[in-house]
Amino acid sequence: MNILIQGGRVIDPANGVDTQADVYISGGRVAAVGEAPADFRAERVVDARGRIVCPGLVDLHARLREPGLEHKGTVASETRAAARAGITTLCCPPDTDPVVDTPAAAQLIKRLARETGQARVLPLGALTQGLKGEQLAEMAALHDAGCIALGNARRPITNTLVMRRALEYAATLDLTVFLYPEDPWLAGGCVHEGVVGARLGLSGIPECAEVIGLARDLRLVEQSGVRAHFCQLSTASAVELVAEARARGLPVSADVAAHQLYLTEMDVGSFNSLCHVRPPLRTQRDRDALRAGLASGAISAVCSDHQPHDADAKLAPFPATEPGASTLETLLPLMLRLADEGVLGLDAAIAKVTCEPARILGHDSGTLAVGAGADVCVFDPERWWTVSEHTLTSRGKNSPFLGWELKGRVTHTLLAGEVVFELND
Amino acid sequence: MKGADLQLDAHGRLRHFLSIEGLRRAHLEEILNLAESFIGVGEQQVKKVPLLRGKTIVNLFFENSTRTRTTFELAAKRLSADVLNMNIATSATSKGESLLDMLRNLEAMHCDMFVVRHADSGAAHFIARHVAPHISVINAGDGRHAHPTQAMLDMFTIRRRKGAFHNLKVAIVGDVLHSRVARSQIHALSLLGTPEIRVIGPRTLVPRDLTNLGVHVFHDMAAGLAGVDVVIMLRLQRERMQGAYLPTEGEYFDLFGLTPEKLAHAKPDVIVMHPGPINRGVEIASEVADGPHSVILEQVTNGIAVRMAVMSLVLGRHPGAHAEEAA
Numbered sequence: 001m002n003i004l005i006q007g008g009r010v011i012d013p014a015n016g017v018d019t020q021a022d023v024y025i026s027g028g029r030v031a032a033v034g035e036a037p038a039d040f041r042a043e044r045v046v047d048a049r050g051r052i053v054c055p056g057l058v059d060l061h062a063r064l065r066e067p068g069l070e071h072k073g074t075v076a077s078e079t080r081a082a083a084r085a086g087i088t089t090l091c092c093p094p095d096t097d098p099v100v101d102t103p104a105a106a107q108l109i110k111r112l113a114r115e116t117g118q119a120r121v122l123p124l125g126a127l128t129q130g131l132k133g134e135q136l137a138e139m140a141a142l143h144d145a146g147c148i149a150l151g152n153a154r155r156p157i158t159n160t161l162v163m164r165r166a167l168e169y170a171a172t173l174d175l176t177v178f179l180y181p182e183d184p185w186l187a188g189g190c191v192h193e194g195v196v197g198a199r200l201g202l203s204g205i206p207e208c209a210e211v212i213g214l215a216r217d218l219r220l221v222e223q224s225g226v227r228a229h230f231c232q233l234s235t236a237s238a239v240e241l242v243a244e245a246r247a248r249g250l251p252v253s254a255d256v257a258a259h260q261l262y263l264t265e266m267d268v269g270s271f272n273s274l275c276h277v278r279p280p281l282r283t284q285r286d287r288d289a290l291r292a293g294l295a296s297g298a299i300s301a302v303c304s305d306h307q308p309h310d311a312d313a314k315l316a317p318f319p320a321t322e323p324g325a326s327t328l329e330t331l332l333p334l335m336l337r338l339a340d341e342g343v344l345g346l347d348a349a350i351a352k353v354t355c356e357p358a359r360i361l362g363h364d365s366g367t368l369a370v371g372a373g374a375d376v377c378v379f380d381p382e383r384w385w386t387v388s389e390h391t392l393t394s395r396g397k398n399s400p401f402l403g404w405e406l407k408g409r410v411t412h413t414l415l416a417g418e419v420v421f422e423l424n425d
Numbered sequence: 426m427k428g429a430d431l432q433l434d435a436h437g438r439l440r441h442f443l444s445i446e447g448l449r450r451a452h453l454e455e456i457l458n459l460a461e462s463f464i465g466v467g468e469q470q471v472k473k474v475p476l477l478r479g480k481t482i483v484n485l486f487f488e489n490s491t492r493t494r495t496t497f498e499l500a501a502k503r504l505s506a507d508v509l510n511m512n513i514a515t516s517a518t519s520k521g522e523s524l525l526d527m528l529r530n531l532e533a534m535h536c537d538m539f540v541v542r543h544a545d546s547g548a549a550h551f552i553a554r555h556v557a558p559h560i561s562v563i564n565a566g567d568g569r570h571a572h573p574t575q576a577m578l579d580m581f582t583i584r585r586r587k588g589a590f591h592n593l594k595v596a597i598v599g600d601v602l603h604s605r606v607a608r609s610q611i612h613a614l615s616l617l618g619t620p621e622i623r624v625i626g627p628r629t630l631v632p633r634d635l636t637n638l639g640v641h642v643f644h645d646m647a648a649g650l651a652g653v654d655v656v657i658m659l660r661l662q663r664e665r666m667q668g669a670y671l672p673t674e675g676e677y678f679d680l681f682g683l684t685p686e687k688l689a690h691a692k693p694d695v696i697v698m699h700p701g702p703i704n705r706g707v708e709i710a711s712e713v714a715d716g717p718h719s720v721i722l723e724q725v726t727n728g729i730a731v732r733m734a735v736m737s738l739v740l741g742r743h744p745g746a747h748a749e750e751a752a
Contacts, residue, residue: 201569271547
C-alpha cells in the first residue's frame with residue numbers, strides 16, 4: 001500500500017535528520033523523505049501535523065511471557081501494547097517455559113509474533129541449556145532459528161570456566177551476547193542495600209554485586225574477544241567500568257531500563273511492591289550517574305525491561321512479591337521527558353531507543369533511510385496522559401508510574417509499511 | 426508519610442499499630458500513660474477490666490511464638506475480649522491459599538482486630554492496607570522491620586526505672602541487622618528524646634550503614650558500654666553461624682557477651698534488658714541475667730499492661746475516649 005505521512009517533524013537520528021518533511025511509503029519500505037517520488041499516488045494519508053515522525057522504537061528487552069506464563073501476558077497482548085507504544089521491534093529474553101534453548105522454542109515465538117502481526121519479535125536465545133549455567137546451548141542452531149543474540153536471562157552462570165567457554169564459543173560464531181552483571185552470592189535481597197533497606201528491614205543487594213559481576217565478565221569478554229552487551233545497569237560504578245572498557249576499545253555496550261533513570265530506593269517508600277524490581281532501584285547518586293552515562297555515550301541505549309505481572313504477583317508482603325514492572329508504554333514518554341529535562345537532546349533521546357539499539361543488534365531497523373523497512377512511529381509530543389490501569393493496554397498493570405502524568409502519546413504505528421495501531425480519541 | 430497515614434485515622438488517632446515510625450511523640454506517651462493505669466490489673470483478685478467486652482481479637486501468627494502470643498492473649502482477656510488463635514502453619518496458607526484470601530475469610534467472621542506476626546517485612550502494613558475498614562491491625566513482629574509493642578514495653582520499663590529519656594545513654598547489643606526489636610527500639614528512643622543511642626556488635630551483624638538510623642556504631646564492648654545507663658541485649662539466633670556471620674557462639678560470648686566485667690564499664694546504676702528468650706552463656710552470662718541490674722522479668726509483666734494499652738487505644742475504647750468514639 002502507498003502511504004503518505006504528511007506534515008510531521010521527521011526526527012531520524014540514524015541519518016541526522018530533524019526537519020519538517022513528508023514521508024512516502026511504498027511496498028512496505030520508505031520510498032522517500034521530503035520530495036514525493038515520481039508517480040506516487042497515496043492510497044492512505046496519515047495526518048502528522050503537530051506530530052513527530054520517527055523510526056519505530058527498538059526495545060532491547062521486553063518479556064512477552066509466552067510460552068509458559070500466559071496468565072501474565074501473551075505474545076499477542078504484549079505486542080499489541082508495544083504497537084500502541086510505538087515499539088515496532090523488540091527482543092524477548094529466553095527465560096520462557098520452555099526456555100529458548102532449542103530452535104523449536106525460538107520458532108514458536110516467531111510464529112506467534114507473525115500471526116498476531118503487531119510487532120517484530122527478535123528472540124534472544126539461551127547461552128546455556130535450560131539457563132542452568134552448566135552446558136552450552138546450541139548457539140548456531142538458535143541463531144539459524146532466528147535468535148538475534150544470546151544470553152542467560154537473569155540466571156547466573158556461577159561457574160567462571162563455563163562462562164569463559166560460553167563466551168569463546170559465541171565469539172567463534174560471531175554472535176553478540178547479552179550479559180546481566182550480578183554476582184549471585186551477593187544478590188540475595190529484594191532492595192538496594194542502603195538507607196531504605198536498613199529502615200524497612202529488607203535484605204539488600206549491595207552495589208558491589210553488580211560491580212563484581214561486571215568486572216568478572218569484562219575480563220572474560222576481553223579474553224574471549226566476544227561482542228558483549230550489558231543489560232540494565234543500575235550503579236554509578238558499573239557505568240564507570242563500562243566507560244573505561246569502551247575507552248580501551250573493548251567491543252562492549254550497555255543499556256539501562258527507563259525506570260532506573262527516574263526512580264530511586266526512596267520510591268519503595270512504605271513497602272510499595274510496584275517498586276520491587278531487579279536490579280533494584282538504587283540511590284540518587286546512581287540515578288544521576290546513569291543519566292550522565294547516557295549523555296556521555298557510556299550507555300548506548302535505553303530499554304523498557306518490560307515484565308508484566310498478574311495482580312496476585314504484587315499483592316503480598318514486599319519480599320514475597322515478584323520483581324518486575326510493566327514498562328512498555330512508558331518508554332517513549334520517559335525518553336521525551338529526559339529531553340524536556342535537558343539530560344539529552346531530543347534527537348539523542350530518540351536515538352537511544354531507535355538506531356542505537358538497532359546497531360547493538362546488528363539489525364536494519366531504527367532508521368527511516370530510503371529503502372529501509374517502513375517501521376514508523378508517529379506521536380504527539382505535547383499530549384498529556386495519565387498512567388493508569390485504564391490507559392495501560394499491557395496485561396500487566398504493575399507500573400511504578402501509576403498516577404504519573406506523562407507527555408507523549410503515539411497516534412500511529414506502522415510495521416513494515418502497514419498501520420498496526422491508530423489512536424482513536 | 427504513607428506509613429503514618431495508614432496507622433492514623435482522620436483525626437490523627439491511632440487505628441492500627443504497625444510501626445513506631447510514622448507516629449508522633451504524643452502517641453507514644455499516650456500509650457505509656459495508659460499502660461501505667463493497667464499495671465494494677467494484674468495484681469487484682471479479678472484480673473479484668475470490661476473495656477473490650479464483646480470484641481473479638483484474632484491472633485494471626487505466621488511465625489511460631491508461644492510467649493508473644495500468650496502475652497497478647499492475656500492482655501486481650503484482661504480487657505474482657507474474646508480471643509481466637511489462628512495456628513497458620515497447619516491452616517490453609519500452607520496449602521497455598523493466598524494471604525488475602527485468608528483475610529477475607531476471617532473478615533467474614535466479623536472480628537475486630539488482627540494481631541499479626543509474619544516472617545516478611547511489611548506484612549503488617551500489607552494486611553492493614555487490604556483489610557476491611559472496621560478492623561484494626563497490631564503488628565506483633567514483621568520480618569526484620571518492626572516489633573512496636575516490644576519497643577513500647579521496653580520504653581515503659583526504662584521510664585519506670587529511669588524517669589526520663591532526655592539524659593540517657595542507651596546501648597543495644599547484638600544482631601541489630603536482623604532485629605525488628607532493635608529497629609523499633611531505636612525509633613522509639615529517638616522519638617522520646619534519647620540523646621545517645623548506641624549499637625554494639627561485629628561488623629557482620631552491625632554494619633556501618635546503620636548510622637543511617639541515627640545511632641552510633643561500636644564494634645567493641647568496653648568502648649560501647651562506657652558510661653551507659655541502659656543496656657539492651659538481643660538474642661543471637663543459631664542461624665547466624667550458618668550464614669557465615671559468626672564463627673561460634675563461644676567466640677561471640679567472649680567478644681560481645683554481657684558479663685559482670687563488661688557491665689562494669691557502664692554506669693553503676695545501669696539497667697540490663699532483654700526482649701527474651703535469653704540464651705544463657707551466649708549473649709548474656711547467668712550472673713547478669715539473674716543479677717541486681719537485670720529488669721528482664723519486669724519487662725514481661727510490663728508487656729501485658731502495654732499491650733492492653735495499645736489494644737484499647739487502637740479500638741478507641743479507653744478511659745479517656747469520648748462517648749461517640751466508644752460507640
